[in-house]
Amino acid sequence: MTTNDDALIAAARVSKAWPFEEARKLLKRYPDGKPGGAPVLFETGYGPSGLPHIGTFQEVLRTTLVRRAYEALTGGAPTRLVAFSDDMDGLRKVPDNVPNKGLLTAHLHEPLSRIPDPFGRFESFAHHNNAMLRDFLDRFGFDYEFVSAADRYNSGAFDEALRGVLNNFDAIMGIMLPTLREERRKTYSPILPVSPTNRQVLQVPVEVVDVAQGLIRFTDTTGEVVEQTIFGGQAKLQWKVDWAMRWVALGVDYEMCGKDLTDSVTQSGKIAQVLGGKRPEGLIYELFLDENGEKISKSKGNGLTIEQWLDYGSEESLGFYLFREPKSAKSLHVGVIPRAVDEYWQFREKLPTQPLEQQLGNPVWHLLRTNGYHGGEGEALPVTYGLLLNLVGVLGANATRAQVWSYLGNYVENADPAAHPALDALVTRALAYNRDFIAPTLIRRKPDANEALALAALDEELAATSEGATAEELQNLVYEIGKDPHYGFAGLRDWFKALYETLLGSAQGPRMGSFIALYGVANTRSLIAEALDGTEAG
Incomplete structure (x- = not known):
């Protein structure tokens, strides 16, 4: 281990950044490393009843951040990240964003991995969504191992863990029943058998017949009493029990989840202990809100x-x-x-x-x-995205990439898209953002009498200023006018607000010196002229 590694470990052990705080939970769990030098296992879960989304991304990203923090904290202790798909779950509702909804409706409550793919591309609906998940994660370069619940259940890989559930059936019922409403208690079972008649995942009471053989007894949808093994994919577990079983069977050490699963974490943790394991470390994160x-x-x-x-x-x-x-x-x-x-x-x-x-x-x-990249950390954007949006806003909804780059030549050395790929990507996004959200809302108001006098003074100063003036020089020029008591501004904030509303059509805006340098002195004078004429700039 190098001196640099030692310094990193020492700093990581006291850092207040949340990934290190989470990683230190694992250090406390395994002060001497995981027994036998085994890798610490991080897990994220995915329900393939729908397509992967931003919540899927955030959970894998945040878990990866903790994983990398743990590796830094330990000088490179081995780790794994498993992306687990709960594709044995029964389909409860047909999603809105799929074709052939009738096909899925005909297979409601069947395991997702045994339902035809409505897109007609894969062997099942789950296989389709799992492929989308893997493409999604690969797109962002995540380092992970994909694990399918259906594969584990069907292959028998979970059989020993399922036997543990049968062995502790009464204890698990003792944990779960007090948490349920009275009506739900009548039908609750930790085990959900797959009907031999219609292949649906059944929510029915079960009786344990033979733990070694995995035999249970239940009443099928036909009314017939059936004895059937739970091994080999002929049953799955109820959610909270399934989560606990998975933690124990896979040896999961860390898994985070949203606040809405707080109770699940508590009950699944108790069940994991009954099964002879230990609840993983984890973070319970807050949920997203709309505007x-x-x-x-x-x-x-x-x-x-x-x-x-x-x-x-x-x-x-x-x-x-x-x-x-x-x-x-x-x-x-x-x-x-x-x-x-x-x-x-x-x-x-x-x-x-x-x-x-x-x-x-x-x-x-x-x-x-997150993806092992350590270079180029000091890179900088020559123009902020906010300033870029102000420029595009002035240019209008029909502005083009070429137009934007022509203005960037006023401000950016070597204003060539090839020389500034990150900025060029933002130009394209700024054009889209302006077209969809800014241009429809911009309204440039007419200045009042005092504001008109100040704008005229600014125009006079700009007339005496060269196009090569720096952003700082232009900013000082704007400041001096705003501070002049002759124009009656209570403070600089009022002056800048007037500039934004009369020249840019927005209540907020950039440093005006930077904007003038980017847009150009002559073009800014044209904006002032239009404002003083009471006309709207196009």
Whole structure:
């Protein structure tokens, strides 16, 4: 181990960044490493009754952040990440976003892995969604192992763990029954047999007949009393029992989940202990809210998809947004994207100048390590996304990439898209964001008398200023006019607000010196002229 490794481990052991706080739980769990040098196992779960979404991404990303933090904390102790698909679950409801809904309706309550694929591409609906999950995770470069519940149940790999459930049937019922409503207690069973008649996953009481053979007795949908083994995929477990069994069977050491599963964590932890195992360490994170502060619901359709985020912001900005404060509820809507983009680049630019202790608290340090990337940490954007959006807003809904780059030539050295690929990608996204959200809302108001005098003074100053003036020089010029008591502004904030509303059509805006430098002195004078004429700039 090198001196650098020692310094990293020492800093990681005291860092307050949440991935290290989570990783230290695993250090406490295994002070001397996992027995036999086995890798610490991280798990994420996925229910393939629908397509993977932004929640799937955030759980795998956040778990990976903890995994990499643990590796840094231990100097490279072995780890694994399992992406587990609960594809033995019965289909409870037909999703809205699939074709051939009638096909799925005819197979309600059957295991997802045994239902035909409505897309007609795979052997089952679960196989289709599992393939989408793997493509989804591969797209972002996650290092993981895919595990299918159906494969484990059908192959017999879970048989020994299922035998453990039968052995502790009464104890598990003792944990679960007090948590259920009286009506539900009458039909509850930890084991859900698959009907030999219609292949549905049944919610019926069962009686344990023979633990060694896995035999249970239950009443089928036909009214016939059936004795059937639970081994080899002929049954699955009720959710909370299934989660606990999986933890024990796979040896899961860490798994996080949303706040809505808090009770499941508690009950599954008790069941895992009954089965001879131990509940994994984990983080219970807060859920996403929409722009009105309401919980995001797939049925309401008030969420934001990962595709939508990537239409308007970068993958790194999404990771940055998800990194911050996982125990606090987060608004998830398009309005948060521009700030997330700019804050990501602010943190990325400052990373190489920070001492190690501060680097470990920098979200970018963690994000760059998720896929093993350690280079280029000091890269910077020559123009902020916010400033880019202001420029595109002035250019209008029909602005083009070429137009934007022509203006960037006023501000960026070597203004060639090939030389600035990250900025070029944001230009495309800024055009989309402006077209869909900014242009339809921009309204430039006419200045009042005092504001008109100040704008005329600004125009006069700009007339005497060269196109080569720096952003700082232009900013000072704007400041001086705003501070002049002759124009009656209560403070600089009022002056800048007037500039934003009369020139840009927005209540908020950029540093005006930077904007003028980017847009150009002559073009800014044209904006002022249009404002003073009471006309709207196009």
